[in-house]
Amino acid sequence: MPGRNDPCPCGSGKKYKYCCMRQQEVTTTVHKNPHDGAIETVLNWLQSRHRKGWSNALERQRDELITPQDLETFQSFDKNTQSNIQINAAEWLLAEGSIEAQGQLRRINEYVLGPTGPQLNTAQRHWLLQFGQRPMRLYTVTDVIQGTQMTLCDTLDADIAPVVVRERSGTQRLLPGTILACRVMRVEDHFQLSGAIGAFSMMHSRVLIDQLRAAFKEFGSLPNFAQIQSKLILKAWLRQFFDPLPMPVMVDQYSGDPITLITDYYRVLDWSALSRALAGCVDVEGNRKEGWSRIIDCKDGQIRPLAHINLSSSPNHIEIFYKTQRYAQQGQAWFDALAGGSVTFLERKVVSPSNVKEKSRKPNPDNIDPREVTQAIQEAVMRHYANWADEPIPALNNKTPRQAIQTKAGLERVKGLLRSYEANDKDQATHQGRGTVSYDFLWESLNIAR
Numbered sequence: 001m002p003g004r005n006d007p008c009p010c011g012s013g014k015k016y017k018y019c020c021m022r023q024q025e026v027t028t029t030v031h032k033n034p035h036d037g038a039i040e041t042v043l044n045w046l047q048s049r050h051r052k053g054w055s056n057a058l059e060r061q062r063d064e065l066i067t068p069q070d071l072e073t074f075q076s077f078d079k080n081t082q083s084n085i086q087i088n089a090a091e092w093l094l095a096e097g098s099i100e101a102q103g104q105l106r107r108i109n110e111y112v113l114g115p116t117g118p119q120l121n122t123a124q125r126h127w128l129l130q131f132g133q134r135p136m137r138l139y140t141v142t143d144v145i146q147g148t149q150m151t152l153c154d155t156l157d158a159d160i161a162p163v164v165v166r167e168r169s170g171t172q173r174l175l176p177g178t179i180l181a182c183r184v185m186r187v188e189d190h191f192q193l194s195g196a197i198g199a200f201s202m203m204h205s206r207v208l209i210d211q212l213r214a215a216f217k218e219f220g221s222l223p224n225f226a227q228i229q230s231k232l233i234l235k236a237w238l239r240q241f242f243d244p245l246p247m248p249v250m251v252d253q254y255s256g257d258p259i260t261l262i263t264d265y266y267r268v269l270d271w272s273a274l275s276r277a278l279a280g281c282v283d284v285e286g287n288r289k290e291g292w293s294r295i296i297d298c299k300d301g302q303i304r305p306l307a308h309i310n311l312s313s314s315p316n317h318i319e320i321f322y323k324t325q326r327y328a329q330q331g332q333a334w335f336d337a338l339a340g341g342s343v344t345f346l347e348r349k350v351v352s353p354s355n356v357k358e359k360s361r362k363p364n365p366d367n368i369d370p371r372e373v374t375q376a377i378q379e380a381v382m383r384h385y386a387n388w389a390d391e392p393i394p395a396l397n398n399k400t401p402r403q404a405i406q407t408k409a410g411l412e413r414v415k416g417l418l419r420s421y422e423a424n425d426k427d428q429a430t431h432q433g434r435g436t437v438s439y440d441f442l443w444e445s446l447n448i449a450r
Contacts, residue, residue: 007047033187034123039195042094042128045118046108053099057108061093065235070242077241085238091196092234095131095183096227107132130185131194135230138205138212140395141178142416146171153413155179155205156212158397158404162412165191175427177420179205181233198237208236253392254304257324264320264332265312265346266339273342278309281338291318293386294331302390302400307331308383318343321383374435381437389445393417405446415450418442 046054066074074082099108109132112118113125120128139152142162150171154160163184170193174180179202183194200208212229219225250259268274271288278284278292286292292309308321320335322328328348336345392398396413404410421439429436443450 033192034121035127035187038120038124038127039091039094041118041120041124042112043090045112046099050099050101053101057093057097057099058090061089061097065089065238066242073242081241085241088196088198088234088237091131091183091194092136092230094128095194096135096230127185127187131183134183134185134194135226136181136183136196136233137230138200138208138233139180139182139184140413140416141174141176141180142412143176143419144171144174150174151412151416152180152182152184153409153416155209156216158399158409158413159407161409163191165193167193170197174199175420175423176416177423181237198234200237201240204236204240208233211236252324252327253394254298254300254302255324255326257326259323260325260328261351262322262325262328263349264322264328264335265348266318266320266343267346268316268318268343270342271316274339277338277340277342294334300392302392303387304391305387307335308386309335310379310383317346323384370432370434373432374429374437377434378437381439382441385439385442388442401446405448411448414446415448 062071074085077085094108094112097108098105099111100106101111109128113120113128113132138155140155141150142153143151147168148171149164149166151162151164153162165184179200181198181200183196185192185194211232215228215232216225219228222228251257252259275288278286281294283296284292284294286309288311291311293305294307294309295303296306298304306322306327310319310321311317312319320331322331332348389402390400392400393404395417396404396410399410401414401417404414418439421442422436425437425439
């Protein structure tokens with residue numbers, strides 16, 4: 001093993017005590033495994049026996065993944081971020097990279113496990129063998145028990161069963177819905193993470209998922225596609241540190257139009273006439289007590305709302321909610337012709353989803369009663385998710401939640417979505433100084449238990 005003040009074998013250029021030694025101390029303190037020390041032993045062996053080959057491998061990897069401009073940015077990162085990047089990159093090399101040794105290019109994982117490799121116990125050899133057999137994959141966190149475990153679902157393959165991973169320190173900050181790049185390893189009767197782990201922002205994960213699906217269409221039949229996919233994941237994870245965050249583009253699932261939250265406000269002059277007019281429409285459901293929804297039978301067999309007509313908190317007022325500009329334009333012409341003189345138009349308010357997100361992170365500026373804020377958000381959530389159970393969702397491979405729950409893997413993914421909604425709302429509620437919104441109505445709509 002290297003001394004505390006020796007250069008770290010991972011190639012970071014730091015002293016061992018400031019780099020991988022810290023990682024080893026954390027692992028050893030939390031839980032002692034028979035395979036502990038395997039990575040450190042191999043890194044030390046490569047550094048001492050194949051210093052030039054290992055250095056060249058690190059340089060090749062660096063040149064493939066980052067630019068000279070990135071290196072300048074890297075120097076501005078804090079020590080923890082730098083160390084995390086270096087540890088993840090070194091692990092990928094140990095699992096799937098190559099090194100020039102004994103006159104030829106060899107896969108590192110196979111070489112260190114060969115007859116001339118470092119001395120390892122049985123558990124360490126099995127751990128390293130799994131490195132070569134279990135490429136890095138993309139997972140969605142669907143459940144977290146802090147300090148104990150988390151449940152992971154393969155993000156790209158909905159048919160793969162969920163896996164429960166024992167994890168202590170990593171679960172302290174994770175929330176359901178987080179997208180992780182990691183390597184899941186079997187240890188005796190349970191699963192653990194290999195050590196390298198990378199979380200993705202929502203927008204970066206969407207871009208990566210599209211890239212991986214495109215790569216599968218082109219290279220999915222190749223025998224080494226798992227390694228190609230693993231490298232794409234590692235590169236995408238690194239790019240998060242250097243590239244600007246891509247701007248989100250939210251679109252309506254059916255029309256493909258950009259989502260814009262539009263609400264038209266009306267004063268009702270004649271409730272009886274308005275109720276009769278709406279009751280006479282075959283594409284309208286509801287009543288004066290609960291409000292109305294205008295629906296459409298879509299070509300894919302789904303029934304979707306075009307507009308929600310809601311009762312306002314102000315007497316003799318209604319609010320009509322649309323989620324795209326086109327729905328609003330067509331809807332206003334339809335409603336004005338239908339309602340005639342029973343209503344009078346007051347105003348239209350338009351809010352983009354990005355503005356909603358920006359404002360939602362700020363405390364209530366107008367000193368509005370937090371209970372009123374919570375109630376308003378609750379009503380908006382219930383309108384937005386009114387048909388959620390029967391809407392195709394990209395995260396469920398375009399299945400509806402009701403369809404997805406028919407399998408064990410699909411059920412866990414649906415539960416993970418619901419937990420992520422609740423976790424995100426809890427986080428926003430804390431920043432806004434309000435109560436949390438209840439998503440119980442979605443659990444009940446599918447008749448599933450938590």
